[in-house]
Amino acid sequence: MDLWTVVRALFIILVVVAAFAPVITWVERKQSAVMQDRIGANRADIGGITVLGLLHPLADVLKLITKEDFVPAGANRFLHALAPIIAAIPAIIGFAVIPYGATYQFPGHEPFTLVGADLDWGLLYIFAIGSLATYGSVLAGWASNSNWGMLGSLRASAQMISYEVTMGLSVVGVFMVYQTLELTDMAVAQDSTFHLFGFLETFGLVKTLPGWLSFAQLPFWGVFVQPLAFVMFLTCIMAENKRPPFDAPEGESEIVAGYFMEYSGMRFGLFYMSEFIEIVVIAGLLTALFFGGWSIPYLSKDELIAGMTPVMGVGLATALTMVAHVATFLLKVVIMIWLQMQIRWTLPRFRYDQIMDLCWKIILPLSLVNIFVTGAVILLVKGAP
Amino acid sequence: MSFAAGLFYVMAALAVVTALGMVLNLRNTVAGAMCLVVTMISLAVIYVVLDAHFVAVLQIMVYAGAILVLFLFVVMLLNLRSDAFTPSRATAPKVVGAAVGVAVLAAFLAKLPDALPKVAEIPADFGSYRQVGLALYRDYVVPFEVASFLLLAAVVGAVVLAKRRLS
Numbered sequence: 137m138d139l140w141t142v143v144r145a146l147f148i149i150l151v152v153v154a155a156f157a158p159v160i161t162w163v164e165r166k167q168s169a170v171m172q173d174r175i176g177a178n179r180a181d182i183g184g185i186t187v188l189g190l191l192h193p194l195a196d197v198l199k200l201i202t203k204e205d206f207v208p209a210g211a212n213r214f215l216h217a218l219a220p221i222i223a224a225i226p227a228i229i230g231f232a233v234i235p236y237g238a239t240y241q242f243p244g245h246e247p248f249t250l251v252g253a254d255l256d257w258g259l260l261y262i263f264a265i266g267s268l269a270t271y272g273s274v275l276a277g278w279a280s281n282s283n284w285g286m287l288g289s290l291r292a293s294a295q296m297i298s299y300e301v302t303m304g305l306s307v308v309g310v311f312m313v314y315q316t317l318e319l320t321d322m323a324v325a326q327d328s329t330f331h332l333f334g335f336l337e338t339f340g341l342v343k344t345l346p347g348w349l350s351f352a353q354l355p356f357w358g359v360f361v362q363p364l365a366f367v368m369f370l371t372c373i374m375a376e377n378k379r380p381p382f383d384a385p386e387g388e389s390e391i392v393a394g395y396f397m398e399y400s401g402m403r404f405g406l407f408y409m410s411e412f413i414e415i416v417v418i419a420g421l422l423t424a425l426f427f428g429g430w431s432i433p434y435l436s437k438d439e440l441i442a443g444m445t446p447v448m449g450v451g452l453a454t455a456l457t458m459v460a461h462v463a464t465f466l467l468k469v470v471i472m473i474w475l476q477m478q479i480r481w482t483l484p485r486f487r488y489d490q491i492m493d494l495c496w497k498i499i500l501p502l503s504l505v506n507i508f509v510t511g512a513v514i515l516l517v518k519g520a521p
Numbered sequence: 522m523s524f525a526a527g528l529f530y531v532m533a534a535l536a537v538v539t540a541l542g543m544v545l546n547l548r549n550t551v552a553g554a555m556c557l558v559v560t561m562i563s564l565a566v567i568y569v570v571l572d573a574h575f576v577a578v579l580q581i582m583v584y585a586g587a588i589l590v591l592f593l594f595v596v597m598l599l600n601l602r603s604d605a606f607t608p609s610r611a612t613a614p615k616v617v618g619a620a621v622g623v624a625v626l627a628a629f630l631a632k633l634p635d636a637l638p639k640v641a642e643i644p645a646d647f648g649s650y651r652q653v654g655l656a657l658y659r660d661y662v663v664p665f666e667v668a669s670f671l672l673l674a675a676v677v678g679a680v681v682l683a684k685r686r687l688s
Binding site for chain 1: 558582650
């Protein structure tokens with residue numbers, strides 16, 4: 137393991153886990169306050185300085201660490217202690233395959249890619265890790281020897297298993313369009329544009345696209361070529377995260393807090409934090425799959441480097457492009473986080489049977505239709521392989 | 522011994538130990554199921570060591586992530602505790618079971634020396650999802666379709682059993 141690997145891993149841990157996730161707890165409070173016409177968190181202070189309530193995450197952690205770590209009577213102590221760790225680890229390591237920059241080549245150096253681990257089955261890694269996350273919530277409820285916890289666990293296992301199936305199927309169309317499972321390749325493929333009316337030319341309706349129509353270009357992003365897949369994937373992955381409106385396993389208004397009801401102190405904090413870390417991972421995944429990853433719309437990486445090179449030389453141009461790409465990626469991640477917050481505070485909760493109906497009766501057939509239509513269109517446009 | 526070989530032995534030992542843990546653990550069914558999860562994950566690591574990356578991911582997604590969660594779901598739903606599993610006193614099933622196990626193991630061991638293909642060098646894209654996909658949907662498409670029909674029959678059967686009164 138060289139120094140560079142450590143740097144990339146540190147970037148993910150520092151940015152995703154240490155910087156984004158705690159701030160999101162503050163964003164969540166402020167967002168809920170905006171929706172409910174309140175002011176929101178603004179009390180925690182150090183010597184009278186509150187910084188808009190940004191000290192609340194710090195106060196939360198201090199409180200959680202100093203609280204009593206309670207284990208209920210009759211609980212399985214080993215699994216009770218293990219469950220929060222099993223819940224948190226998949227959330228933290230999920231970001232490893234999400235690219236936060238392109239492949240850059242500085243003169244005189246080896247080319248490198250800004251991603252934790254460049255696997256050729258990148259997206260499957262996320263699905264595999266996500267499927268292991270189920271154990272955290274399932275074991276938590278069972279190990280704490282509590283009826284509410286047990287109900288939460290059963291709901292969590294059923295809901296997460298169901299949505300894993302549809303989540304996988306809903307993005308098959310995206311694999312088909314970009315012809316890869318590798319998230320780095322997908323981002324590269326999305327770093328281009330396509331003609332909105334290009335299908336007229338493909339199907340021979342016009343010989344060459346008239347000039348006024350060829351100006352209508354869109355970035356070749358997943359959200360534009362697979363809009364249905366985007367909506368379905370967003371729904372499925374929010375259901376996997378178990379936050380409202382899909383919070384049946386927690387169900388504060390019916391089963392108290394569900395599977396983590398018997399947890400206190402930092403063990404509860406781990407469940408809480410893993411949900412917030414998952415929000416960041418989901419935002420990164422949505423960005424990489426549907427919003428072009430690090431790519432800047434209408435300005436591809438090669439154009440950017442080539443445009444800046446005459447002014448400042450290849451090295452500086454590449455470095456500036458890299459900074460611009462990472463900044464673009466982080467901006468998109470922030471927007472995706474905001475989108476999830478907005479959905480969470482806008483929609484009322486689903487009933488448990490509605491969650492299951494949505495999964496098996498609506499999203500599953502729709503995703504199969506999406507796969508079929510995508511395959512048919514690809515066959516029409518590109519011809520048989 | 523290379524790192525991969527060392528990892529293989531560690532994971533193989535872990536797989537055997539946790540498999541025994543599942544079989545011999547009669548007190549706590551959930552712990553037994555969790556032992557099986559660790560077995561599946563260590564098998565997946567062994568697949569990674571053997572360059573079968575796609576199979577390793579499928580191993581985790583399908584076995585560790587889906588089937589065993591359903592096992593846990595059923596075990597927890599029935600709430601099976603220690604008294605639900607008193608070991609059977611009859612000796613005949615045990616003897617037959619042991620005999621079948623030994624016979625299968627012997628047949629496997631007898632086949633083993635010839636069964637391993639002598640591969641001089643592993644192709645670059647060995648075990649990638651492309652290779653597995655091409656093999657599955659091009660070379661072995663008929664067995665694949667037959668297997669999917671079998672699964673369809675199982676699904677229909679499960680629905681019929683679960684919904685006795687089809688109105």
